[in-house]
Amino acid sequence: MSDNVAHALSGAGGGIVSMILTYPLITISSRLQVQRNSAHPSEDDYKNTGDAFVKILKTEGPQGLYSGINSALFGISVTNGIYYYFYEAVKAVFEKRGKRSMTTGESMLAGAIAGSAVVFVTNPIWTVNTRITTYKKKLDKQEADGKPLKHQRAPTTMETAMEILKTDGFKGFYAGLLPALILVINPIIQYTVFEQLKARWMKLKSSNLSAWEFFVLGAVSKLAATGITYPYIVLKARQQAASKKSSGTNKPSLIQELRDIFKAEGFAGLYNGLSSKLLQSVLTSAFLFMMKEELFRWAVWTLVVLGARKPARVVEPLDWTYNNTTVRKLHYFQYDSSYTHRMPQPAHLGLLGPVIRAEVGDNVTVHCWNKANVPISMHPHGLHYTFEDEGALYDGSSANGSSPADGHSIVWGYHSHVHEDKDVNAGLVGPIVVYKEGTLGAWSPRDPDREFFAAFMAINDAQSSILSNSTELHYTINGYTHDIPDMVMEYAERVRWYLMAWGGEMDVHTAVWSSGEVMWGYQASNEMTLMPASFRTVDMLANTPGRHTLFCKTPLHRKGGMEAAYVVREAVGSGRRKNSKAKVVPSE
Structure with missing residues (x-):
């Protein structure tokens, strides 16, 4: 068995760990992204990351920060598993044919192929997850007998999926597909920057990079990628969060969504939730790279023990x-x-x-x-x-x-x-x-x-x-x-x-x-x-x-x-x- 499977397993494991550690920031950034700015905001609107954190805790409790985590963990494991499998497979082809390390152009092409495969397979998962994380619980007043306010129950992953199928049809699972495909450039930028920084750093060292050095490189590379592609992240989130039922009409196209944002919110609308998203993305990526390097060794040994891979001999x-x-x-x-x-x-x-x-x-x-x-x-x-x-x-x-x-x-x-x-x-x-x-x-x-x-x-x-x-x-x-x-x-x-x-x-x-x-x-x-x-x-x-x-x-x-x-x-x-x-x- 090739190392592609070990890379896929370690990438999935690293994604799960990083997702658990940073999920509250994902919830906050997702809600800020789909929130439409208004000249007269309501009391329920979030002013910033800190305000969103406080209001979610107040109205929904700590569990509100982890809305949809089940679908998110499933999604990130599938996303990272597919991405690393295809990336390493394409990388192996380039390096075998050229008998050398990949060039920057080949690295970007490998990222594009892997990223596109991820989008087509996992877009339904992330559409469901976005609907759940952006669901705002409302308070329902009880009878005037002094009883406390009661929270509405958030929909489950299966209920959300059935609702999408009922209101939007099967194509509803592929809402935001076009911006998602455009966002393939995000991991391309991220991994290109990461590999270039890693290569330069390795020239200054005589040993392998430590886990914390991978953490720093992952953070810097994701900061660059997210900063460049953030407007598309907002467009993708709004298209995935919208439904015919909520809007009463057909969902707007990518161009229409962009026009609506400019008209109602101005250029700043494309950067709603930027601070929380940057913090979340940078930390998630940093933990992912750090954990993946550690988990890769365990993945190799596990495959060897299971007999799925021949051991290398020192x-x-x-x-x-x-x-x-x-x-x-x-x-x-x-x-x-x-x-x-x-x-x-x-x-x-x-x-x-x-x-x-x-x-x-x-x-x-x-x-x-x-x-x-x-x-x-x-x-x-x-x-x-x-x-x-x-x-x-x-x-x-x-x-x-x-x-x-x-x-x-x-x-x-x-x-x-x-x-x-x-x-x-x-x-x-x-x-x-x-x-x-x-x-x-x-x-x-x-x-x-x-x-x-x-x-x-x-x-x-x-x-x-x-x-x-x-x-x-x-x-x-x-x-x-x-x-x-x-x-x-x-x-x-x-x-x-x-x-x-x-x-x-x-x-x-x-x-x-x-x-x-x-x-x-x-x-x-x-x-x-x-x-x-x-x-x-x-x-x-x-x-x-x-x-x-x-x-x-x-x-x-x-x-x-x-x-x-x-x-x-x-x-x-x-x-x-x-x-x-x-x-x-x-x-x-």
Whole structure:
């Protein structure tokens, strides 16, 4: 089953929660929208949002603020369910065909298709709801024997629907259809603004947006959409609230309704109830976006548990090839927060898991779903952790961390620690990059133009934590032997190398760059010694064009495959380095 269903379920759930929280404002705004302004208003007319709130409470009680909530909850669940299902379906088609994210134009088209589907399916529901929420209860005087005033009973959803069918016929359920179709532009504006703001915000962050950030983005996007389309909201509400019985004549068309408003109330009539509607719409949308993101994860898990959806695996088997021999390994994969979409990573990382990035002082939380057939864990180096979070089966602690003397960013690593040596040989390792506080995501003159990760590992298939068809020993960099893909840089670029070494006593390596020196702190050398479970961060200026080699100086290791080519491409034009101000894009 596709993610469309999960999006539909979470959208419906988020709509129900947001509707319950803001429904009194919906009642007030609906009544203000259908109220016709007059030079001589009656005592029953509402002056503003506050006055409407007080009068409804006085004449109808608290339940008056929730008139028609049953039909509203049904309507919003159907509306949001249909909208998100069709929007995500169209989005998937565009992204599959274009092999990229949707453009702004495609996003607007997807919104138009989804919105139109919603209007044709749900207009009858909202017509019934509008009739109920705009029904004003009148007081009926009793006999003059001192009895209290008695409220008239509000019509039920079924009674309202039958009344519409009796007085207006089936077409009465589609009152306000034309302005409703025009109002499809409201969610188009809303979601376009939301996606654009979200994309810009994500560029400034190194992690997923929080629930409250979704709340703010939802509020701002709905504020823009409602402010632009509000006159059509008023026209739609008045057409849905009107009936032949109440008017005594055929209901006016959209143009006639517009003329009547201008004639009797002026331009201001198109903005009746604007303040309450803006407040209601903004809060409803904000709660919807916040709750939908939370409920989407639950929807995915629910579908997985019910067997309606295949689970995505974060730790899973991987067929890996050395010198034309395919061996079964385990691998850490990165997914989005719903565990539905695998995140891409550079090919040169090979067997390494996704890069975890954080600043000094950050709290790093990793949600790991083990779908392998053996126990695994995640044990970090370079991060402080509690005993419960260590990822090992024995008591221990770590005092590792970044000091002020360290560079702009330094590399550490993580690995499975259930059976340390066997898990590492199985491929369960990955890098961690720790940045100085306040520098992750912000450009600095010390930032590199390009970065590469290189893990020197002697992998023993006979000592893997999973059964393998091989018992060979492989000398590798990132799991590759003799070559690594995509190790290309431009002339005069500043390149940062994140070096790691994993393994036991045979894993003492000396990394060598054939093109020249690298800088480690204030030391310049073309060699760097690596002990088991050690990490080094070095910088290189790519000033020697051509094909070069990164290799281990130990002859046995290099002969066994612990070497890789990297290419410095020729300079274009004068060859002088450009003054780049773009921070290196994180690999994950």
